[in-house]
Amino acid sequence: MIAGTAGGVAEPRQLLSPDGTLADGAAEVLDDEALLSAWRMMVFSRAFDERAFSLQRQGRLGTFSPVNGEEAAVIGSSWALDPGRDWVVPQYRELPAMLRQGYDLRRALRYFVGDPAGNDMGEGVRVLPYQISLAAQMPHAVGLAWGLRHQGLDGVVLVFFGEGASSEGDAHEAMNLAGVRRAPVIFLLKNNGWAISTPVSKQTAAASLAARASGVGFPGELVDGNDLFAVHDATARAVERARAGEGPTLIEARTYRMGPHNTSDDPTRYVDPAELERRREFDPVDRVRRYLTARGLVDAASEEALRAQVEAEIDAAVADVEGGPAPGVNAVFDHVYANPPRRVIEQRAAATGEG
Amino acid sequence: MIAGTAGGVAEPRQLLSPDGTLADGAAEVLDDEALLSAWRMMVFSRAFDERAFSLQRQGRLGTFSPVNGEEAAVIGSSWALDPGRDWVVPQYRELPAMLRQGYDLRRALRYFVGDPAGNDMGEGVRVLPYQISLAAQMPHAVGLAWGLRHQGLDGVVLVFFGEGASSEGDAHEAMNLAGVRRAPVIFLLKNNGWAISTPVSKQTAAASLAARASGVGFPGELVDGNDLFAVHDATARAVERARAGEGPTLIEARTYRMGPHNTSDDPTRYVDPAELERRREFDPVDRVRRYLTARGLVDAASEEALRAQVEAEIDAAVADVEGGPAPGVNAVFDHVYANPPRRVIEQRAAATGEG
Amino acid sequence: MAVLNMVEAIRSGLADEMARDERIMLLGQDIGVNGGVFRATDGLQERFGEERVVDMPLAEAVIVGSAVGMACSGLVPIPELQFLGFGSQAFHQIEGQVARMRFRSQGRVPMPIVIRAPFGGNVRTPELHSDAHEAKYAGAAGLKVVMPATARDAKGMLLEAIRDPDPVLFCEPLRGYRLIKDEVPEYEYTVPLGTARTARDGDDVVVVAWSAAVVVAERAAAQAAEEGISARVLDLRSLVPLDTETLREAAAACGRALVVHEATLTSGFGAEVVATIQEEAFWSLEAPIGRIAAPDTPYPIASVEKLYVPSVERVLAGIRQVVGAAP
Amino acid sequence: MAVLNMVEAIRSGLADEMARDERIMLLGQDIGVNGGVFRATDGLQERFGEERVVDMPLAEAVIVGSAVGMACSGLVPIPELQFLGFGSQAFHQIEGQVARMRFRSQGRVPMPIVIRAPFGGNVRTPELHSDAHEAKYAGAAGLKVVMPATARDAKGMLLEAIRDPDPVLFCEPLRGYRLIKDEVPEYEYTVPLGTARTARDGDDVVVVAWSAAVVVAERAAAQAAEEGISARVLDLRSLVPLDTETLREAAAACGRALVVHEATLTSGFGAEVVATIQEEAFWSLEAPIGRIAAPDTPYPIASVEKLYVPSVERVLAGIRQVVGAAP
C-alpha cells in the first residue's frame, strides 16, 4: 500500500475565522474567564515583544526571540494545562506559556538582562529553562512525562518546538520513544514558516508535519495555529488523552513568524514584504479582538486600559530588575556542580581573588 | 484532521504466497534468467551463512551477521539495480547485494578473516563498505544520490537499514533531506522483528514504518519482505521513480531474522522457539523453491548440484584467502590520511621499527 | 570477601542500589531479557521489573536525553550506552544537556544521572566498539568521568557515582569484564571519586594509568622490577575529579613519570596528566614525562589490534626510556 | 594587497575556490539568500546558484553526513556548522564517519571535506554558541583541525584545506570575523597546514595560542614588553597537524612557555601543547609551562563572559608568573 501523502492534504482545522466569527458550538472551548485571561496575555505578549526590542536596542537586554504572530499557538495550547500538575518544556519563543505556569516576569527579565539567577524557574514552577539547542528539549519532555507517570502522578507535559527543530534527529527519537512508552506528552510543533531565513519549503517536503505522528504510532493533528480556539481545543483533547493514559499527540500549529527571528536578525534580507502583508490578515490577536468586540467583551477603551496596565507591569518589573545587582564572577561557578572537583574550587578561589 | 494510524493498517503487499503460488500477472516481475540468478544467490547465501558460522567457531573468521531469513529482502531489492550505474549502501547484513554489485567474494572473506584490504570494494564497484554505526550510512546514501544527480548521472542509490536503525536520529534526518532534495535514493527498511534482543514492539509503536514516508514527503510502501517478487517489484518501481527524477521511496520489507543476530549472540535467551517455528513456514527461500519446482525449473537434483557448486566456490575462496599473508602493523596506518601529519609518520616509523 | 569479576561487581552494585533506592531506573539497549550484551544487567529485569529495567529503542540521544527529563521528574536514571563509541550519537545530549542542566537551571533541575559505557580494546569487537573517548568527555564541564580498574573499585565507585548528585560518565573496560577479578566486600561500601589508588609501590618512576591500562602497567612494572627498576603504578580511577595531589606526591617521590592509556596519543587524557604533573611537580622532575598511547589512527580491525593498543612490552620500553633519560 | 577582515577573507577564499573548482558545494543553515548569519557566504548563492550554495534543513548530522556521500560521488562539499557548539549533534558523523571513511574504505572513498565552524566568546551570543570544542575534534584520528588567527591565514589555510584530500575541521573565531583585519594578497596563495607562525618575536617566554586567543596573547606580550619581558607569541594555526618542531625551537629558545586558549582548562588542547613541549624540549625548560584557559565550567551567560574567557590581564599575569617562576 502507498502511504505517500497520508494526512498531508487536509486543511488546518479552524474554529475562529480571520473575521472573528466562531464556528457553531465552539464557544464551549474557552469559557469567558479563560478567554479573557488569554486575551490579556496576548496583549501583554505584544507589548513585551516591543519593549524587549527597544531595551535590546538600547543595550539594556540580551538576545530575545519575539512571540509576534504566534500568540494563539503559544497561549491557546498552554491555557489547556493545569499549572498545578502539568509541565511546559519550552524552546525559546514561548514566554507566555512559561508565565502562565507561574514563572515570574521579574525572573524572566533578570535572565534577559544577563543574570543567570533568572533562569531558575522558581519553587514549584513546572517549567524547564529555555532550550537553545534545537529539539534537545524533546527527549527531556518525554523522559519527564514518563517519569511522572512512573511515579503515579497524573501530570502531562507540553513541549514546544519549531518546524526547523522538527528536522533534528532528537525530534524523531523523542517522538518515537514517546509512542513506545505511551508517555503523557503533547508535542506542539509551531510551524511558523521560517527557521531564521530558511522557509519550510526547504525544511521538509512533507505536506503536513502532523503526518509524522502516524510513523511513530500516535495521533497527529493539523490546526490553524493563529486560531486561539482551534489550538486550545486540540491541546485540551490531547491533554485529556495523555491524562487518561492514552499516550502522546502531535499537534502541528500552522502559524507565521511576523517579526524577525530574534533581535540580531534582519528579515528584510529574505522575507517578501508582500507576503508579510498578506499574512497580517491572519493576525491571531486581531482575530480574537474581533470576536471579543462582536461579543461586546472588549472595546477600544478597555483595550487601551489593558494595554496601559500591562505596560505599567512591564515598567515596574524592568525598574526592579535594572535596580538589582549585576552578576559577578560567581555566575561563572555557581550551580555547575553540587560537589565541585577540587580543581574547580581552586579555579573559583583564584577567580574571586581568594586564590 | 487526525492522521493517527495512516498507512499502518494495510497488510504487506504479497505476490508469491508461502505455498509458492504466484499472483496473476506477477510473472513479468522477474524474467527467468533474473529469477534463476536470484535463486542461485539465495542458495549461495544460505551456504555462506553456515560456512561463516563454522569458520567463526573454529576461530578462522571474525564477527559475522547472517542473512538467514532475509534473502528475499536483500536479493529481491538489489536485483532491481543496474550495477553499472546504481549504488548499494549496506548496513552489515547485506553481503548478497554487495556481491551482486561486483564486490568480490575473496575480498569479502579477506575482510572477515581480518585483512582490512578486503574492505576496499574494488575499482568501479558501486558499494560503500559495511557500516557498523547504525543508520549512519543513511545520510551518506542521500548525499551520494544527490551528488550523482548534481553531476547529471542517472544512477540511483539503494540503502539498507533495519527497524532498529530506523529509531536513530540519522534515519529521520536522512529521509527528510532526501525528500527536500528529491534525491534518487531508495530506503530499504528490513523489519526483521529484532534489534539484537529488542523486539519491534519495543522499538516503535508505529503500525507500519512505511508510514514514516508521509511525514517526509514521499511514498512509502509496505511489502512482504519474504516475498522475492513483491520486494523486487516495489524496488523496481522505486528505481524507476528515482531515475525519472521523482525522488525517494521508503520500502518497509517485513521479514524475520531466523538466526542469531551475529556470531556472538545467543538468541535462545530471548526468542520463543515456537514463534521461530511458526516463522519457518514463511521462509523466503522455500517459497521460491516451491515456485520454481512447480514451474519445473528446479528439482532436488538441480538444487543438490547448485549447492555443491556454491560450496566449491566458497571452498576455493576460503583456501585462497587463508593462504594469503596476515595483515601487519601497516594495517594500523595505511589509508588513514592521504597526507599524514608528521606525528603520525613518526608513530608509524616507530611501530614498524624504522623509528 | 568474595572474588568477583568486574561485570559481576557492577551487576551486584546495580542490584544493591536498586534495592536500596526505588527511584533508580536502568535504561538501555538489550539490558532486559537479554541481560545486556555483556550480561552486566543479567537478572535485573526479572528482579526489579520491566518498568525499572527498560529495553530502549535504538537511539542513544534519547536514551540519554530521556534520562535528563526523568531526573527532572525526581527519578535517578542510569542510562547505558551499549558501547562508549556510540555515545557520539548522544554527544550533544551528554556535553550540552546532562553536563549543563544543573548550571542552566541554577540548581533547580537535579541531574544525578550515571551513564554507564563499556569501552576498550583487545576483545575482537567490530569497528567503533573499542574506542577510548574519555578525554572528549573529560572536557565536558559539569560532568564527572570515572574509570575503575578493579572489581572492587567498579562496585564502590558505581555506588558513589549513583549517590553523587552530579552526572557521571562511568566507563567500564570490556577487557576487564571477565579478566579482572578481585575481592569485593559483601558489606556496603563506596569508593570516593577523585582519589587515585597506588596499585603498586615504587620510587624510580610512577606509571599513571586508568581502567584496563592499569593491568598492563602493573605487568610492565613487575617486569621492570626484574631489571631492578622500581616502578610505582598509580591508578587514577577518575579523570574528573582529578587527584592532582596524589599525582604531585607520586611525581615528586619518583622524579620520573610515564602515562599510559588506550586512547590515541594526540589530545588524549594523558596530555592532561602530563600538563598537571609538570604544573604540580616541575622542580622534582628528572626527565621528560613519557606517554604510551595508541597511535593517532582510528581503532583498527581486530586482527591487528594488539599492535595498536599499548602492550606490556611498549609500556616496559617506555619505563626504561623514562628511567634512562638524561640530558 | 587589500586589508580584509576575517569574514571577508573567508568569503573571498570560498568564492575563488568555487570559481576554480566546480565540484565544490556549500551546505549549511541560512547560507543562501541570507548569506550566512555572519555573512560568510554573502552573495555566493547569487553568484554560484542554488545548486551549489544550499540552504539545508536544520539537522547537523545530515549536513555533515550527506557531505560524506557527496564526496563519495566525486564532489568537494564544504558543510558549514552554524556554530561549532552544534557540531555535537553531528559528532558521530564527524569523528566516526568523516574522519574514518578513507581508512575504512582503504582509500577507495575520497574525503576532501572541509567543515567550517565559527566558535569563540565575547560576542554576547546565547548559550552553547561560544564553546571552544577543538580538543574534542583534535582527538578524532583521521581528521585535521585548523584554527587561523589572521585574515591572511584564514584565506590561505582555507584554500589549502579545500585542496587537501584529507577532511578538515576549519574553526573560525566569531570575535575575529570583523575585529581581525589584515593584508590579504590579491594573488592566489595557500598557507600549508602544520606550520606554526611566529606572531611576535621574543626570547624570555613563548606564549602559544591559536585562533582569537592569539590576539589576546599579542596584546599581553606588548604590555609585558613595557615591563621588560620579551615574550614571543607562537600562533599554532593548526592543531592537527601539530608543528612540533617549531614548538621545540621556541621552547628551547625561550626556556619558558605559556599556553593560552578559550576552551576550558581540563582536557583542553593546551594540555597537548604542554605535553608536547616537555617531550620535545624538557632539558631547556627553566620553569613549569603555564596554562591560561577558561575555568572548568560551561560557557556562562553573556553578561559575565569577560570574566570567563582568558583576558589580556590574565595572560599577562601568566607571563609574569612563568617568567618569575623559580624553585
Ligand SMILES: Cc1ncc(C[n+]2csc(CCOP(=O)(O)OP(=O)(O)O)c2C)c(N)n1
Ligand atoms: C541544534 C541547533 N542548531 C542550530 C541552531 C541555530 N539556530 C537558532 S534558531 C534557528 C532556527 C530555528 O527554527 P525553528 O525550529 O523553526 O524555530 P523558530 O525560530 O521558527 O521558532 C537556528 C538554526 C541552534 N540553536 N541549535
Ligand SMILES: Cc1ncc(C[n+]2csc(CCOP(=O)(O)OP(=O)(O)O)c2C)c(N)n1
Ligand atoms: C549507533 C549504534 N548503536 C548501537 C549499536 C550496537 N548494535 C549493533 S547491531 C544492533 C541491532 C540492530 O538492529 P537492526 O537495526 O534492526 O538491524 P538488524 O541487526 O536487525 O539487521 C545494535 C544495537 C551499533 N552498532 N550502532
Ligand SMILES: [Mg+2]
Ligand atoms: Mg520556525
Ligand SMILES: [Mg+2]
Ligand atoms: Mg532488525
